[in-house]
Amino acid sequence: MSDILLENKELLCRLILKSAQADALKKAVFSKPADKGVKKTVMTPRVISGRVMLQAEVFHTDNKATHENIELDSSQRIAEYIDGYLQINLITTAGDCEYKLSQSGKSVVIGGLKLERELSAEKSFARVQIGGNNKSKRYILSGDEPFLVYLGVSDKNGRVYDKKQAKFRQINRFLELIRDIEKHLPEGELRVCDLCCGKSYLSFAVYHYFAVMQGRKVKMTGMDLKPDVIEYCSKVAEHLGFEGLEFICGDIRAYQPEEHVNLVISLHACDIATDIVLEKATDVCADVILSTPCCHHDMNKKLDCDALSFVGKHSMLRQKLCDAVTDALRLKLLEAKGYDVTALELIDPEETPKNILLRGIRKKSFDTNGEAAKRAMSEYIEAYAYLTGGKTPEFM
Ligand SMILES: C[S@@+](CC[C@H](N)C(=O)[O-])C[C@H]1O[C@@H](n2cnc3c(N)ncnc32)[C@H](O)[C@@H]1O
Structure with missing residues (x-):
């Protein structure tokens, strides 16, 4: 076997196992088999007796299918499968890749190195919901937490x-994203705000994660305009004995927390309420911001760009364009205010269109009057003007 072929097979084997271990693998499809009695094999992660394994479903030419469960550290068995096929496609939430082996022995892994980088980078990608006989083992919450009941x-x-x-999966995914940024939070008491908290599933989950699961001291504030939900949430917090979790009724624009805020979270604050959340979070210099926007209307109303008018003729595409630029502009503004920014997927995009999570992690040292800040701000202003027929952003 040539060195390149060996390297490509090893890369593919690593990618299959690594993506499965990271809950990113949707499936690996093995086609063009050497064995003429086989049509193809599909490998999917499954929870078997409480642990994730790769289930290989082999489709035979007599229309029968056989199954084998493979441990996630069994590179040897995966390598044996790879040896039996000329084409293998990996579909993962971190990207796809394709392995091809020609009859003459030439091999290629298209997208393999990129996928390996994505899986190794300090990035989050949507976790696949793994089917099987014991799904709950894979979530941070098990379902029997008193606040969920x-x-x-x-x-x-x-x-x-x-x-x-769906709500349960969304909460768990949000907690996974919190787990990813934990290293950017200080030790000791934590100060957290859930802005536009509504019924506050997230406030209770995040409080539970830090205070109950980790035994950390947490001061947390949920804030919303609606008096009835605030009254309800305050009662729930009291009933659960969630000390340090308070709910305040009011406009978040007027909120002035007394202590430094470590983490601002926000889920589905409608339209420009997300912008208000981000503005408040940056005003208080929150260490980390996690915000999932909701519906976008503002840019759709303001979009006035000759060069993009052909997109505007298709209302669905116009909305998608406005969604994307709205969130990208939000990230650019966070960048101008000293944050490292990323757009992530919250849960499986098949579940909801409101699925983007904007993440900002405040840089340790950043000059808000320095060159980088000025450059990001002028990029923001220019893009905004380009899209809106020369308007300046309202906060200016
Ligand atoms: C779609 S709900 C989402 C609630 C909750 N985060 C959730 O995901 O279930 C949006 C919430 O934002 C609140 N809201 C909008 N603008 C606000 C503002 N300026 N100050 C406080 N709350 C606001 C609304 O009252 C509403 O409860």
Whole structure:
């Protein structure tokens, strides 16, 4: 076997196992088999008796299918499968790649190195919801946490109600994203704000994650305009004994926290409410910001750009364009204010279109009057003007 072929097979084997271990692998499809009695093999991650394994489903030419469960550290068995096929496609939430081996022995892995970089980078990608006989083992929350029962997500036996499964997955995914940024938070007492908290599933989950699961001291504020939800959430916090978790009714624009805020979270603050959240979070110099925007209307109303008018003729594409530029402009503004920024997927995009999470991590040293800040701000202003027929952003 040539060195290149060996390297490509090893790369592919690593990618299959690494993506499965990171819960990023959707499936690996093995086609063009050497064995004429086989049509193809599809490998998918499955939870088998409480642990994730790769299930290889081999489709035979007599229309029968056989199954084999493979441990996630079994590179030898994966390599044996790779040896039996000329084409293998990997579909993952971190990107796709394709391995091809010609009859003459030439091999290529298209997108392999990029995928390896994505899987190794300090980035988050959507976690695949793994099917099997013990799904709950894969989540941070198991379903029987008292706050989930009290909020009506699970029944008293800890079984998540069918109609709340999507909410349960969303909360867990948000906690995974919190886990990813934990190293950017200080030790000791944590100060957290959930802005536009609504019914506050997220506030309770994040409080539970830090205070109950990790035993950390947490001071947390949920804030919303609606008095009824604030009253309800305050009662729930009291009932659960969540000391340090308060809810305040009011406009977040007027909120002035007394202590330095370490983490601002926000889920689905509608339209420009997300901009208000981000402005407040940067005003208080929050160490980390995690915000999932909701519906976008503002840019759709303001879009006035000759060069893009052909997009505007298709209302669905116009909305998608406006969604994308709105979030990209938000990230640019965060960058101008000293944050390292990333756009992430919250959960599987098939579940909801409101699925982008904007993440900002405040740089340790950043001169807000320096060159980098000025450059990012002028990029923001120029792009805004280009898209809106010369308008200047409202905050200026
Ligand atoms: C779609 S709800 C989302 C609630 C919650 N985060 C969730 O995901 O279930 C948006 C919330 O933002 C609140 N809101 C909008 N603008 C606000 C503002 N300026 N100050 C405080 N709350 C605001 C609304 O009252 C509403 O409850």
